[in-house]
Amino acid sequence: MTTLPDAPWRHRAGMDRLLAALDAKGGATRFVGGCVRDALLGLEQSDVDLATRFTPDEVLARLEAAHIKAVPTGIAHGTITAVAAGTPVEVTTLRRDVETYGRHATVAFTDDWKEDAARRDFTINALSADPLTGEVFDYFGGLDDLAARRVRFIGDPLQRIAEDHLRILRFFRFHARFGTGAPDAEGMEACAARANDLMALSRERIADELLKLLALPDPTETVRLMIARGIFRPVLPExxxxxxxxxxxxxxxxxxxxxxxxxxxxxxxxxxxxxxxxxxxxxxxxxxxxxxxxxxxxxxxxxxxxxxxxxxxxxxxxxxxxxxxxxxxxxxxxxxxxPRLPVSGGDLIAMGLSEGPAVSMAIQAIEAEWIEAGFPPDKAEVRAMARRHVDQALRSSQ
Structure with a gap:
């Protein structure tokens, strides 16, 4: 049995009270997704997600009874943000897809952990864990893929991409972050075959995924591969x-x-x-x-x-x-x-310059000399520069 490492986020303030309210001891609630994946990889994790068998209304009632703040951030899709001891945790009711189209899905609530895991994009993101015992539940070979540093779609990659076109970009981003060697061949071929689907996405979503990819330590080889396979061509031919x-x-x-x-x-x-x-x-x-x-x-x-x-x-x-x-x-x-230039136009007027273009020209000349000198902070030194430029401006005006 694989168990979750004893990561610090498992003991953050308010977590025990939240898990008790959602009957984790009775098996009704688990850690899911990225926090499980990253803990198994020994990575730091800030966001913690919970999945539960309780319906959204039951979650709200249980949180209220436990005096835990609840924010219905995505209640139509089963997500409530619980704020325990000032820390937000997303709690989502187990779901199954009824219908999917692009970035949208019609869902129904379920109490089947495997059905919920099957909705996720990649096997390494479909892991869940018992909050108390740490036991990890793996329905689609995610542990083997995690050990092999392999990013693999759950089920048919073409179908998963048809459900959510953004998964094309996520496949490459997750490979750049977690993968080693060549990407999963079946997944890569599906992404290349469906690259035109990216045109149906909002440009904001494309930008968000692209910037997340580029923020990784070194995404260069993954980007080379994306260029070679024509992934960018439909939306970013530049x-x-x-x-x-x-x-x-x-x-x-x-x-x-x-x-x-x-x-x-x-x-x-x-x-x-x-x-x-x-x-x-x-x-x-x-x-x-x-x-x-x-x-x-x-x-x-x-x-x-x-x-x-x-x-x-x-x-x-x-x-x-x-x-x-x-x-x-x-x-x-x-x-x-x-740094701030230690003299102003008012100083130059006090030195004898008349208001107008001459002041602006003198300030620009003083600033250029000050920059060239390495931004000396001593006001007396800069006033001496200013005095020279003011005297020159006064001579030129005579």
């Missing part, structure tokens, strides 16, 4: 090569810089701010994400701190990693705070 992504991932490792999904997306797209802005808009990225993507696509670089001052620290890190020559000080930019 992605044609992973060579720049490979170079970026190596540069990040060498510099000790954490992966950034938007930076890595820029490495997959043309080095053209207008082109990547169009892609970002198509993917419904936020304005902030689009701005960073466009900045990363621009090829102009320069010394680290001056570049960071002009365009922002994160953006400077992106540009230098993508288009420049990262130096030993690059990592320091991750915590770099933009």
């Amino acid at each position: 992605i044609e090569s992973a060579d720049r992504l490979a170079a970026l991932a190596e540069a990040e490792r060498a510099a000790g810089i954490a992966p950034a999904a938007i930076r890595r997306l820029a490495a997959l797209l043309p080095a053209d701010p207008a082109a990547v802005t169009a892609v970002g808009s198509r993917l419904r990225l936020s304005n902030r994400q689009i701005k960073r993507l466009a900045s990363a696509a621009a090829t102009q670089t320069g010394p680290e701190a001056p570049l960071a001052y002009r365009i922002g620290a994160a953006e400077a890190v992106d540009r230098i990693l993508l288009h420049g020559s990262p130096g030993p000080g690059l990592k320091a930019l991750e915590s770099w705070q933009k």
Whole structure:
């Protein structure tokens, strides 16, 4: 019998009270999904999901009786968020699919653990565990697949993809995170055959999966495979090569810089701010994400701190990693705070300049010299710079 390791999240505050309310001792409730998978792999886990035989109404009643806050986050599909000791835990009634179409499904509640497990996408995600004994329940060979680091669909991959087109991208993301060697052949062939199904998905969902994939430590080989098998072609034909992504991932490792999904997306797209802005808009990225993507696509670089001052620290890190020559000080930019020029237009007017364009021009010249000098913080030193520029402006106006 395989048992769940004694992970810290099993003993978090409020968990015992929640499990007692949902009769885990009587076998009515189990840990399910990612928390079970990750615990078996020795990975840290923050999100904990429970599945239960109780209907949503029964769950609400039991939580109320135990004085545990209940939020009906997805009650139509059987999900309630229980907040015990300030920590949210999703509790979902066991379900079976009545009808599935794309990203949507009509479900019925059940008390059959295997029926519920059969709804999940991959065998490694269909594991469940008794919260008290730790016994792991495996209906579809997920433990063997986990040991082999193999991502495999439950049942017929083509049918599972027809039920939920997003599973194409999830297959590759989970392989990049958990898999070793070549992906499961049957699953990969199904994904390649059904790649056009991605066109039916919202661009927000595609973006979310893609950014999750790119945020992994090194998804390069998986992305190469996706390009070779035509996965991106229906929805992101701009992605044609992973060579720049490979170079970026190596540069990040060498510099000790954490992966950034938007930076890595820029490495997959043309080095053209207008082109990547169009892609970002198509993917419904936020304005902030689009701005960073466009900045990363621009090829102009320069010394680290001056570049960071002009365009922002994160953006400077992106540009230098993508288009420049990262130096030993690059990592320091991750915590770099933009300094403030120690003199203002009011100071220059007090020195004798008249309000107007001359003040703006002088400030720009002072700022350029201050940047070149390495942002000296001493106000007296900067005022001396300012005095020279003001005197020059006054002479020029005579």
